Amino acid sequence: MTATLTPERPAAPEDDHGSGGLWESEATTSRVRVEGLDLTHKVILYLEEITVSFDGFKALNNLSLTIDAGELRCIIGPNGAGKTTMMDVITGKTRPDSGTAFFGQTLDLTRMTEPQIADAGIGRKFQKPTVFENHTVFENFELAMKADKRVRHSLFAELSGEELDHIASVLIQVRLDRYANRQAGLLSHGQKQWLEIGMLLMQKPQLLLLDEPVAGMTDEETERTAELFVSLAGKHSLVVVEHDMKFVEALGGKVTVLCDGSVLAEGSLASVQADPRVIEVYLGR
Ligand SMILES: Nc1ncnc2c1ncn2[C@@H]1O[C@H](COP(=O)(O)OP(=O)(O)O)[C@@H](O)[C@H]1O
Numbered sequence: 001m002t003a004t005l006t007p008e009r010p011a012a013p014e015d016d017h018g019s020g021g022l023w024e025s026e027a028t029t030s031r032v033r034v035e036g037l038d039l040t041h042k043v044i045l046y047l048e049e050i051t052v053s054f055d056g057f058k059a060l061n062n063l064s065l066t067i068d069a070g071e072l073r074c075i076i077g078p079n080g081a082g083k084t085t086m087m088d089v090i091t092g093k094t095r096p097d098s099g100t101a102f103f104g105q106t107l108d109l110t111r112m113t114e115p116q117i118a119d120a121g122i123g124r125k126f127q128k129p130t131v132f133e134n135h136t137v138f139e140n141f142e143l144a145m146k147a148d149k150r151v152r153h154s155l156f157a158e159l160s161g162e163e164l165d166h167i168a169s170v171l172i173q174v175r176l177d178r179y180a181n182r183q184a185g186l187l188s189h190g191q192k193q194w195l196e197i198g199m200l201l202m203q204k205p206q207l208l209l210l211d212e213p214v215a216g217m218t219d220e221e222t223e224r225t226a227e228l229f230v231s232l233a234g235k236h237s238l239v240v241v242e243h244d245m246k247f248v249e250a251l252g253g254k255v256t257v258l259c260d261g262s263v264l265a266e267g268s269l270a271s272v273q274a275d276p277r278v279i280e281v282y283l284g285r
């Protein structure tokens with residue numbers, strides 16, 4: 001496994017073509033791809049034997065996990081299992097005591113700063129939506145796009161046709177096209193969550209980390225969010241932490257169960273739900 005972390009050759013832009021049309025719709029515009037995130041082995045994220053201790057308590061304990069490019073993965077597990085800490089390690093907020101974390105074949109996340117990791121193409125959505133309430137939906141997207149440090153931009157520069165197209169397509173994707181001119185503060189809770197997801201999409205992340213994205217949403221909004229995530233998979237890789245099992249079921253991807261800082265079980269939702277060790281940790285606490 002460690003050997004696969006060493007690139008055999010530098011990433012050539014053509015390298016991604018064999019991966020089932022993974023980046024097709026963004027092939028000409030994705031900057032990270034041009035900069036050459038190396039997905040030679042079709043794996044976008046490698047976590048190997050990550051340990052994080054807080055005053056001797058191991059929030060992550062030899063955690064190993066890989067996410068394939070284009071995959072939609074759900075992470076479940078009891079409170080305190082280490083789900084949020086795992087996201088903190090991936091985004092550079094928390095440094096592991098030991099272990100390795102790679103983005104693609106070549107980017108060592110444990111040696112990068114939080115802004116470098118974000119610029120490399122990892123977007124994170126926290127539980128609470130953080131949108132600019134006094135700005136319209138459109139302006140929020142514009143601000144998110146201009147905050148992208150990979151593009152040299154004056155805040156007052158006109159948007160290019162390509163940028164306007166990108167905003168228009170994301171507005172439709174997150175079902176806010178009818179609300180482009182509405183103040184963000186006037187949106188429903190669910191719509192604010194979608195707005196924030198859309199703002200992340202403005203920066204064309206390769207990997208999206210979403211911590212409890214449907215908390216507080218209505219059933220209808222939860223269903224729409226599942227459809228959105230399913231539609232994003234393939235073009236992006238998604239890691240979704242969620243408690244709502246109906247939502248996890250609707251996503252339909254592989255499920256990883258974390259417990260006490262490491263992986264307890266992995267597989268389809270049905271298979272992990274039938275696993276006696278999983279039943280034990282959910283019912284035994
Ligand atoms: N900064 C911190 N300092 C001390 N303990 C922490 C810190 N962050 C998380 N923990 C502990 O690590 C464990 C895992 O937390 P967390 O990753 O938030 O779990 P989850 O997101 O799965 O509920 C918990 O027991 C929590 O109390």
Ligand SMILES: [Mg+2]
Nearest residue numbers: 083084085211
């Ligand atoms: Mg958490």
